[in-house]
Structure formats: C-alpha cells, structure tokens
Amino acid sequence: MRSTLGAQLSALRRRRAMSQRDLAERAGVSVDLVRKLEQGQRHATRIASLTALARALDVTPADLLGKPRGLPAGPANGEVGSIRRAVLGIRPAEVAPPAVTALRPRVAEVWRLYWAGRYGELACELPERIGEARAAASESGAPGAALLAELMQVTAALLAHLAHEDLAHLALTEGMRAAEASGDELLHASQQATRSWVLSRQGLWSEAEHIAVSTAESIEPALSRASTDQVAVWGELLRYATTAVARSGRQSEAQELLGLVQAAAARMRGDHYSRYVGMAFGPTVAAMKAVDVAIAADRPRHAIRLAERVERPAALPTAMHARYLLNVAWAQMSDWRSQDAVDTLRTVEALAAEMLPHQTIARTIIAELLPRRRKQRLPGLVGLAERMGIAA
Template sequence: MSDELAQNLRRYRRAKGLSQEQLAHRASLSVGPIRKIEQGDDGVRMETLHAIARALGVKTSDLMAAGTPEPVKHDDPNSLNLRELRIALTPVISLAPVAAPVGEEPDLRRLRRMTRDNNVLYFEDSYKSIAADLPALIRAANEAVAYYGSGEEQAQALVARSQALQLAGKYLTQIRQYDLAHGAIREAIADAKAAGDHLVAASAVGGMCWMLMRTDRFDEAEDVAVATMDLIEPKISGATPDQYATWGGLAMEAAAAAARNNRPNEAKELRKATKTAAAAVGASHKNLLRHWSMFGPVTASMKALEDYMLAGDARAVVRKAEEEENLQEKSWKRIGGPSTNDGNRFRLDLARARVRTGDPSAAMEELAHLDAIAPEWFRHQGSAAITFEEIAKKRRTLTAEMREVGAHLGVFA
C-alpha cells in the first residue's frame, strides 16, 4: 500500500497546512517515519499510523489503501501444515448431484463434547493438538448437517457446526491465516442464523470483528459489532448472563475497533456499554456461547487499558494496572478473574507500557513470563516482538534469557 499511503498522508498533511516536522511533533514521533512513508516505504507499524491519524484528526482507515501484494514464499510451511484443515473447510463443488449421506446417525452430543474439549486445548495454549483435531471435527460437523435434512436435529447440528467453525476461525486468526479464518467464521454465522440461534450467531460475529481488526478493517469491525448489538440488546429484566456477556463482548470489539480507528468519543461510549453489561453480569461469567471465554468487570477493565496504549499514554496503563481494584489479583477471588487469553494480553500491554515508561527490566520480566506460560500464543503476538525490540534498543548486551525469548519471537537483535 506504499504509493497510495504516501499520497494519502501527503494530501491530509498539506490540507492541514503542516510540514513533515510539524506533523511529527503533533504525533510525538521523529520526522523519520513521516519522511519514509511519503517516500513510499511500506514498513510502517500500525501504531505509527494510529499516532499520525490522531495528529491529523482523521480515521486511521482514511490513511490506508491497497497496494500490490508481495510474492508468496515458495517454502511457506502453512500450505502443507494446514492442508487437511483447508480440505475440511473448503470442500470441492461440482455440477454432479451430491449423494445422500449414509452410515450411522451422528452423535451430536459427542460432536459438542469434541468442540468443548478443543476449546479447552485452545485456552491451554495447545495449538498443535487443535491443529491435529480440527479437520476431523469439521468433517464430523459437516456429516451431521448433511445427515439431518430438517427438524430440530438439523437445527442442533447447525449450531454444533457453527461452534466448531467458530473455534476453527479463532485458531486460524490467532496463527494469522486470515482468509481461511474469514471463510470459517462467515459459515459459522450462516449456520447459526439458519438454526435461528441469534446468540450463537452474535458470538460468531464477535469472532469476525476480532479477525477484521487483525487485518486493519476497523470501520467494518465497528459497524458489524454495533449493528449486532442493536439486534440482541438484552431486555431490562429477564436477560440471562449469556445474553449480557455476548452483548458486552460485542461492545468490547466495537470499542477496540473505534479506538484503533481514531474515534475516541465512540470508543468511550462503547466502553460504557461494556461496563453496563459487566455490572449486570456482576462477576466473571464463563460465556459458553463465546467458547468458554470469560466476561465481567475484570475483562472490561483490562480491555479498556488498550485504549490508553493506543493513545500513547503508557503511564496511565501502568498507573491503572497498579491501582484499579478490578485489575488486582486479590480482587479476583471475589469477582472472578479473566480468561487465560485476556490475562495474557493484559500482561503484554503492561510490558509495552513499562518499557515506554523507562522500566525495560520489568517489561522483560513480563515477556519472559508469557514465553514460559503460553509459548505458542506468545510467538504469534506481533506486539510482543515490537516490545522486545524496544527493550533490546535500551540495552548494550542481551542476557541468555533475552536471546531465548527473542529467538522464540523471531527477532534477531
């Protein structure tokens, strides 16, 4: 996107009457990144674009544009590693009639149990096990839907497949296989809608929003989350914890997208909606519709810290992490803790904040801890690599532990 990005940045900068130096000052950047972007360098980090968009008073998406894709590496291991899952998710289609399914009646209870067990593996950071199990799970779900032509059993099969596809989409998003993830989540939404289960469909929309944000599609992520929130908004009385948790989860996704797109006022209002849902739940709720994730006051507080990081206020992140009651582990006995993934993300945000407030040693402790407790999750986090690079720049030499963490992240400092 280098040429169009350069043109967009130059156009918005000149419309504001700013020199490159003046824009860099407003964005709290050195002038180097501004010059590189306008010269066509496409190696810009997303957080740099966030800062520039804030300084210009435009949405981050206004700066971005499509460009010529880079050639795909011939030795891409994922083309082979994901072969069986790709076959399961993208079956061939022909003009020949599809034969009616034969064999024994599918065991829907076993199918749901397989999905549950693999969700547990996902949150336990066992990605290799999930990769091995997912093809069989998706095939079993497809067979169940094909077997039941109508009735309640078909609706149950569609919901079961939706949940299996949501797990596949979540896993594929985590390992940055976004096109496959999009297809899986899109089908998950369609299955849940066909079954008439709007909450399961809304849960899948939450997964879609996360995937959209990972691919910098902020406008769409916010729009689809807000539109779905309107459709499933809990009634004042009689709403279940799952309903509040699903609605609140969508509010979190919408707020995150708005914050990343330099829409702070909208993000603030959506964070209020998240807190409303969290207060209604009262304590951390294991939301089965969102794949055994947790939602509650702790989750809402942790996700709100992301907005401060995006705004460049690392000191606020450190201060709130140390002072806000919901973020203290001693409070979690009373109100419940976060999911494993949310807790890990919180520690990663805190590491980034600590290095940017002049405490690289504390930041490195957080990274080393994450590398030890969730190595598979950790190695797929781009922000962890960025944080490590920032730590390395502040040191003359690296310890053996630091080199090991850097090697795991694919950083060669």
C-alpha cells in the same frame, strides 16, 4: 541493522513506487515517522499509525511487521493446509454422522485447546471435527448445526492468529449460516463478534465497528431481566466495538462504549462463564479493556495504573490472560520501563509459549526493546528474541 518493521516498510513502499512523502500523506502520518522507521531510528509506533501505514500500502499490519504465517512446527504448513481443505469442503470427507451427544464434548475440547493457546494440537484436531460436525448438521438439523457453527467459529479464530485472515472469514461465513440454521440468535451474534475481531486484526476498524455495533443493537437486552448469556454476548460485541473505535483514534467515543461494557459487566455481578463467549465475562474483562483503551489513546502511564486495578486476570483462560499481559508489556515499553516489559513478556512466554510468536504486538515490543540494550542491559531479552525467531 534496520528493524523488521523498517525493512518491510521500505520494501513495500518501493514496491508500490511511493516516496516517503507519498506514503506519509496517504497514511496521514508525518514523513519524519516514516523516515525514522525505515532508518531504524524507531522500531515501533502507535497502533493507529501502524494500521494507517499498512492500509496505505494495501497490506495488513501483520504483513508490515513480517509476522510468519502458519505454525512454526510441522511439514510446510501441513496443518493449515488440512484446515484449508476442510473449510473449503470441495471434497467432503465420508464421515458417519456422530450423535450430537457424542460430538458436544469434542467441540468443548476444541475450545479448551484454543483458550489454552495450544495451537498445534488444535490445528490437528479441527479437520476431523469439521467433517463430523457437517455430517451431524445434515443428520440432526438444528442441534448439529449449532455445533458446526461453534467449530467454524473456533477455526476462524485460530486461522486469524496464524495470519490467514481471509480463510478465517470463509470459515465464519459457513459458521453464520450454521448459526442461522440452528435458530439460536445469541449463537449467530457471537459469530458476528468473532467476525468483528478478525476485521480488527486486519486493521479494518470501520468495518469491525459496524459489525459489532449493529449486532449489539439488534440483541440489546433489558439489563434488569436479561440472562447471563444475553448480557455476556452483548458485552462482548461492545468490547470489540470499543477496540475498533479506540484504534481508529476516536477516544471520546471509545470511552462512551467502554462505559457500556462496564455497565454490562456490573450487571453480571462477578465474572460468569457463558458458553457463547467461551470464557467468563464480567468486571475483570471490562477492567482489561480499560487498559487497552488507554494504550490506544497513547497514555501508557495511565494504562499501567489501570492494570494495577485488574484484580484477577489469572482467573480468565490462559490465552486471554496472556493477551492482556502483552498490553501491559506494551504500556511498560512505551513508558520506558524496559526491564519491566521484558519481565512481563517472559511471564507471557511461561504461560503460553506456543501462542506468543503469533502475537504481532509481542514482536513489535521486542523490536523496540532490542536497540535499547546499548544503554540498558535488559537480561532475558536476547534469549526471548531468539526463541521468537527475531534477529537480536
């Protein structure tokens, strides 16, 4: 049976009336790669190649991998439909404006659900919270606008995970307007960091890089006297810029940006929480990013060695820890440490079972590992694939 990637690649290519050679030339990859993917002789490829193929077919990488949209439970994307109506705001809900002091802990709880990977609960909470925040922004001005900006930011982040990236950008548009109304420069910059991340998920590397780099330049702090929040937001923007540059294949530039991320992390003198980032920023995050850059450079063995130096990944929020472990699993899969990759995926499932099906990297790893069962037993893989909704 052809992999989901191979089947999608073939169907989308034929839909656009392209030959395998046409697609290969347009994507800048070898025709042999296209042929092997479509024939099921290969089930995964480098992230840069996957992105190039998706762009040549005018789809997102998630579309190419057959990633499902929305939440797996609930009535036909009902939760996403409610979020869509809230984001569009065509018929604003009649909500009595809550006091900012009452709304602030509700916004904090929304962020907690996001970083815990509890997408179902978060999706149910957001529509009501968005209505409250809009009312608070109208009533109380800048303090309410700041909370509205945060809510639209977390809404955008969730929508991107659920493969509704364009709706995520709409949420961020309102979030950035609200951040400007709040008068908080760092809040606006953190919105731009999320915008860069969403663009990266769509494979729009140059656009993601531009947003992250230009915003980082506009808020660049003097490290010797900058606050924790200033350094954290600047470092996060550089981290997203590093992702975009590494994924676009410019490895020397990615290393230069990684050096700046590491400099910002060193200035933190440990992992310190920033409300603008929503988690701790510091050496642990920088060390995780080094693993990601090595993977983008197709150096899985080096990535595994770097992963051994990440000292406290479990100290970060569950969602961040889980996403990092998926990078480790990718490196293990690429280095033919197949059982290690399976075991790492099962660790991710134990940490954040609800968020795992929404991770395209997880689906790609499983698709690559399944055919290896012809030569390796790989206990635990089939059950994991079934729970992910992937045909074994």
